Amino acid sequence: MVEVLRVVGAVIERDGKFLACRRRPQKAEGGKWEFPGGKVETEEAPEQALMRELAEELDLLDAQILSLVERKTTKSNGTLIDLACYRVKVSHPPRTSTDHDSMRWCTVDQLSTLDWAPADWPIVDSLISALSQSQVPHEESHHADR
Ligand SMILES: Nc1nc2c([nH]c(=O)n2[C@H]2C[C@H](O)[C@@H](COP(=O)(O)OP(=O)(O)OP(=O)(O)O)O2)c(=O)[nH]1
Numbered sequence: 001m002v003e004v005l006r007v008v009g010a011v012i013e014r015d016g017k018f019l020a021c022r023r024r025p026q027k028a029e030g031g032k033w034e035f036p037g038g039k040v041e042t043e044e045a046p047e048q049a050l051m052r053e054l055a056e057e058l059d060l061l062d063a064q065i066l067s068l069v070e071r072k073t074t075k076s077n078g079t080l081i082d083l084a085c086y087r088v089k090v091s092h093p094p095r096t097s098t099d100h101d102s103m104r105w106c107t108v109d110q111l112s113t114l115d116w117a118p119a120d121w122p123i124v125d126s127l128i129s130a131l132s133q134s135q136v137p138h139e140e141s142h143h144a145d146r
Helices: 046-058 118-134 138-144
Strands: 004-014 017-023 037-039 064-076 079-089 100-106
Touching: 004 046, 004 118, 037 046, 046 064, 046 079, 064 118, 079 118
Parallel strands: 004 079
Antiparallel strands: 004 017, 004 037, 017 100, 064 079
């Protein structure tokens, strides 16, 4: 039977930029970019798991989970990864991570240039399309002013 791994990730935005983290080389999917988070433990709610991971990994103790961005299951190296990513508000940017060797704040346009873990691509695509829909097109706002 194929194993399904339940994983949660945080989409953290500050000043219009999104935090992407690169997994340390020795980890599964080493060298790939991801949203910080981790596995959901048995009996744990996804939001609870995300709060725990953000505290453990990034020392973020006051994270606020806002809404689900996307949840998708993707096959990666023989494992099904059920990844749910949430918008998360933080009061200060994380400085270091126990699980990552690089952290980068990306504009929407930069997001699609990173080498994301396979399970993250559907999330990144949904995020980009949600953000582009939430922007009022320049032409429309121009006409509305008349
Ligand atoms: N955290 C996280 N993991 C992801 C993402 N995309 C993706 O494929 N994964 C995979 C990599 C791992 O196989 C698994 C999560 O592992 P992890 O190493 O982050 O989780 P953890 O902290 O609970 O685990 P551990 O190192 O304590 O064993 O999900 C993502 O965006 N965030």
